[in-house]
Amino acid sequence: MSDVLLAAPPVPAHRPRLMSRPLALVFLCAFGTMTGFYLLLSVVPLYAASSGAGGVAAGLATGSLMLSTVAAELVVPRLVTRYGYRPVLAGGVLLLGLPPLALPLSAGMGVVVAVGLVRGLGFAVAVVVAGALVATLVPAERRGEGLGLSGIVVGVPAVLALPLGVWLAGHTGFTCVFVAGSAAALAVLPAALALPGRPPESASRRALGVLGGLRCPALLRPAAAFAASAAAAGIVVTFLPASAGGAAAGALLVQAAAATASRWWAGRFGDRHGAGRLLLPGLLAAAAGMGGLALPGGPVVTVASMALFGAGFGVMQNASIAVMYDRVPVSGYGAVSAVWNLSYDGAMGAGGAGFGLAAAWAGYPAAFVLTGAVMLLALPLARRA
Template sequence: MSSVCEVPAATTPVITRLVTAQFAQLLAMVFGSGLSMYLLTSVVPLYLAANGSGGVGAGLSTGAMMLSAVATELVIPKLIARIGYRGTLGLGLVLLGAPSLLLMLTASLPLVLAVCVVRGAGLAVLVVGAVALVAEITPSHRRGEGFGIYGIAVGVPAVIGLPLGVYLIEGLGFGGLFVLAAIASLAGLAALPGLPKRSTEAEEQHVKVLGGLRGSGLLMPTFVFAAVTVAAGISVTFLPLAVAGDNHSLVAAALLVQAATAPVARWLAGRFGDRLGPVKLLAPALVLAALGAGSLIFITSPVAIVVGAAFFGTGFGAGQNLTLAIMYDRVPKTRYGQVSALWNLAYDGGWGIGAIVFGAVVAGTGYSLAFGLTAAVVALAIVPAVKASP
């Protein structure tokens, strides 16, 4: 005979592990590919400038890479559906790393731009595939934090690569850096066996990148983020050229500060965004980014450059996480690949277009006014972010 009162068994809260073995493999891979990218991000413009191509060539190199990425990103969801995550990411690693070796042959602008185009395609394949995979293998209630950890894995190479690339020019020379960039990307091939072969959602292949955007809630975060990436591409490309006196130490310090604050802000934005809602935090992040971009108006002040780098890095890093989280919160899983491609279109399109336009504008305006116009673009993005905030 059962007792009158039965005490229910104690329930233990289920703790969902965030960094699984698959996630760790992915983080290792994106670390190497990120290092490959950032080692050369500021070095290639200097390489061209040292060989007579000047500011226009520097802008074209960054623009070519990023606009190539934009064009490629439109087909990545279909590529993932056809050859799976492993094949897609492996292709990206090869395209990003191997062409770096060709830069050792000549500093001819056409060849450098061709290399940048191929590397841009590789970058697109990697970032779209990796972001979609993060969304798929992390729990939905901890997705913002998962993006934050991914952001650290991508951001730490920027912390290392941006200043280190500039600093090592004197020691290794341009050729040594090109070899190092190739190795960093190709080494990521070793991490591929631990990743999932394919997406769990076969329906995803039917969703076009630019399809069904009206009323989806994706346009606001896409355009807001694009405005911030305009400033990011400009600062990384032109800061080494704008600082007077060939002061590589100051440039390296500013790039280090910007690169170090971004992943920390990206992780914190993910943690607090999961709790408070990412929309509430977006406008403050944009304010910081606009202040940081505006500080470069005072390009002759080392303090303004370094402090501005900290402000911009914080706003940029937070904006990366918040816009991505907003977009994934607004779509079903069948559109994860579309969101990843769309967000990366904003990232690479803003970065590339900003560098190209800035390179053309700065010749007539000078650096201070051109940087001021850049800050105005970021400031305008605050308006839709405030309107979207509850």
């Protein structure tokens, strides 16, 4: 894969304009789909657990969502090359937005898993297409900042919608959250239909495939280092509501806010000084935040730990994908977006499912400590990347 690797572009004296109309449409689509996604992300596991199956059901709810997401991300770049951005993203919006309307019919595992599997297909389309479009539409000299701005766009729903969904479920019931999540995703369908039709001609020739990207060590190392923090993020959104009780909504809010702010900062820093040097401190901060959840001290320690985890996780999000984009030409942007999202969503699903089993065996505090320790195993990857 050495023929696709490029050096990072130099920083010019005069930076080109960042925003454009197509980029604004991409951000609108990302905001709506992520709002619909995050409203339900912690609520569906709670809904599944309400059927009486407990933590195992909660883990399967997240695991099924991420399983189909990972499977779909392998083929989304090929679908975009064949059919174009517009119809593929429009189909993804429908797959993400319509299935939650079936959840009020039953809290049984069959319905929950089926809805998660279909929503995962739509989520895969939304994140891969949006990621590739952002990388294509922003100037290369400001890619880190553009990715940081994209992180704010998708981070604001995490800041607001993730804790809001938990709060609404407790005060108005699950059905209200399911309808709101569906409406938020479907509302951006007109914007998706107004996006550019196809990738640039130069991006569709000799495009780096997803499997090729997975075989490329220069891409795989930063993606694997990021996956360690993404697995912990899946644990947080799935199990923090059950383990932290009344402090969960505030802790999720702080974690998402810290991740959004640090993701934007990391983009600006990376454009000037290089994104790769941020991977090691970002992973250390995220691991320390996860381990802090096992400490005594109640809500104050929980919120502080989530602030630290969020800061490290946001740095890892921006730095890892910026490093990967810098190492490929435009023809590889779709593959980079898919590989990065594969590491994100696959690790989230595995983290949620695996932690449920560990917590059932050893309890939440020991499982949180174990998670932090496992994350440290990825430090050599972060250093080499």
